[in-house]
Amino acid sequence: MQKNLLGKTAFIVAILVIFVYGIFGIPQKWNGEGLKEALLERIHLGLDLKGGTHLILQVQVNDAVNADSDITIERLKESLNKNNIAFGEIYKPDPTNHPEQIVIKGIPPAAIGDFRNKIFPIYQQYDFNSAPENTYLLSLKPARVDEIKHQAVTQAIETIRQRIDALGVAEPLIEEHALGSYQILIQLPGVDPDRAIGIISSQAMLEVRGAVDQQVYNSEEQARAAHGGVLPPNAILVHGSSIGTREAKDEVYVLSRSSVITGRDIRSADPNTRGDTGAPTVDFHLFSDGGNRFGDFTRAHVGDHMAIVLDNRVIEFATIKSEINDDGMIEGGFTQDSAKDLSIKLKSGALPAGIKILEESSVGPSLGIDSIRQGVTAAVVGMAVVMFFMLFYYKFAGINADLALILNLVILLGFMGFFGNTLTLPGIAGVILTIGMGVDSNVLIFERIREELRNGKTPAAAVDQGFAKAWVTIIDTHVTTIVSAFILFLFGTGPVKGFAVTLTFGLLANIFTAVFVSRVIFDAGLQRKQRGEALSI
């Protein structure tokens, strides 16, 4: 026979070896444990199988645009003053929806020329539009707005990565999600979800503000009343509690509008405990610039209060006992864990914008263990039943189908090993369905061969015709299913994607095993047969 069976068999064995390598690699130990370890090294288990947390976060990118326009407002005031241009008021008309817009009111008609010639060129990233009553509307150019928003997402990802690394999570996944919607996808295997979420999602904007008023109030009304109903222009009200992060009653403080130092001035931060009381603290060191400012401020305000404000809440309100230069300590009523968490957040810096959790799903480790056990049992039983039936119904040809099925599974898992794919629970379902549908190709071919035999063809001709005719159908059915799996992959998220990947690999492997491998086995069988002997199918 010139079909070169030997060469084809060698090819199949080579494929088998390659994909077995794909599944196991080269194990360290050649026993059950070693193989299991080697397997898990190659085929990663999804979060739903090994336990962990999956988060989708929305970066509130308008925060970043607002921060940028706040800086511009300050700069505008400076440059207007420097150029002796009078102005009435500078404000943002709609910070929530249009954080990129700034309104300047009350430019005197005489100064318009100066305003156009001297101010416009400094702010080229803005479009200037004049409005009635000597008012100008500045809007940041859309390209720059987009840039700021994207930067905010990139920076947020970077900051979150630093925080997660500091937590010591193995193999975290942090990436932009649903491009263009400023979302971040995070997958953290095996952590306490609440702690992780706390660390990731708090903006960690730290500010030290001087107290305008040394008193603590119970409500905003009380605080205002103490100042005759109107706050001094340089003062703001901040809620919080002097005992810090622990839940306690809400208090109101009157603090200076401008902060002495912020999180940006912090060079490093570490959890510690106070020598005398044993209370957990966060110690921080400042860069020299911030240290100088802090030193100047504390020297001038010995005996007064200052507030440490984290994400717009006071966590400590303390008396300044002496001048502090570049080392400080926060004693915000921490627990050991929360002190550690805050130092992680301070070290990584603040997030450029607030973050909102859109979706969270966490799977505990015990559920994952059960899922693996059940999924594997279902797959093994399903496969055994199908294999038994094929043997029973098709006899010799059944062995053929069963071998093809096993090879199909090996190739599928090998593919996943090579590509470092993640096996999810729907992925296991995909494997099981692949077994069911994979056998369809064998059934198609075998039924066709039986039909040809009934029509009086010789076994060799029947096998030949059966494969040739079924081939067209197999291609059509596989391509359509791959089309739908591909679309699932494009539109699906996480686990569904895993399902689409397994299904596609399974179908590709199936074309190879059901058509090529099965054919070789048939031919080998035919070669050994005597002329005229019936085909066992």
Place this chain on the structure above:
Amino acid sequence: MEFFKNTNIDFLGKKWYFLAFSLVFSVAGILSMLFWHHIPTGVEFRSGTTVDVKFASTPDLDAIRKAMDSVGLHNARKQPKANNELLITLDLKQNSEETGIDQSKALIIKALSANAPEGKQDLNNATVQSIQDALVQRDPLHVGVNVGGRYLTEAQKIINYRDSVKGGVLGGFDELKNVTSPEVISALQNNFFVSNFTVRSVQVVGPQVGAQLQKQAGLAILYSLLGMLVYLWFRFELIYGVAAVVAVFHDTLITVGAFSLTNTEISLTVIAAILTLVGYSMNDTIVVFDRIRENVKLLRRESLAEIVNKSINQTLSRTILTSGLTFLTVLSLYLFGGEVLRGFFFAPVIGILIGTYSSIAIAAPMLVAYQEWRMSRSGRRVAPVAIDSGRKEKVRVKA
């Protein structure tokens, strides 16, 4: 052995029964979707919070309801499952602020651990790291050097025992006697307590994601149908593509209708299953169409109706075997696959039945109906809907 040999059933003759059957089920499904249960969607689509909790013993629903009430969760739905598990679902209220979505989870867990001692962590919901940290801090074995590594092993042993042997919930500290030393246990007792539950999984979906997912799922099904239509148009003829897509649409409609009629939730897993069904049903239809295409070339004298009938009969054995085998694998998913994979059962089972039925009862008769319609319009016999490549082959043979 063979189950089906040379069957000769007149499928097309029964087309009016098929039509009636399909109409009844589609209309019932549509009516239920519109007026009765609507489309019951899983929490991923609806936005809200689902917490799957496993208890040490059968959960006392009454006590849990009281605990939920005490933290203000009056609308929490509690759905008991096998193995002392309870699914607690909280829909996101329309008017509640989006910031609240994460708090509902915290509230549910707070309600369940109402009797927790002050300042101690729950061992049943602790991670390896928190146990390791506590042990390192106490150093009950007086290790001195390299404490981290030593206690990591200890913590892993405890967690492993809890999750693999005890199914996630420890009954008390004394159960740890077999795994670790008494010193370690007493050190743990300083930092931990043992509650009567463990959180198996949590799913929190914000309104944006819910809407996004709904849109995605709808688009995925629509695009996959379109993709298949184009492929079939290219491989066969437009009418084949249309007939197959109508059949698959019919299957999807009846399956979703069945979910609505039985008030079963459609989760993301079910959507994946429905998409598999689309592929499966399409497979079945293509096998029949392929045979029709082949027979149109071979049997040029017979009418399309005869050809179609013959093709269905010829492929019947394969159709029933494959459906049966796929059914068996899906059945093993149902019997052994556990709670989560069970969602993969209902849709494929209905899908296999309806998908097999529709390729015989919907797609194939549509081809015949289309040809009859063309004939009645032109008033003369039109060549059966054949395939160009087939005709060319024939010509080549003659020449």
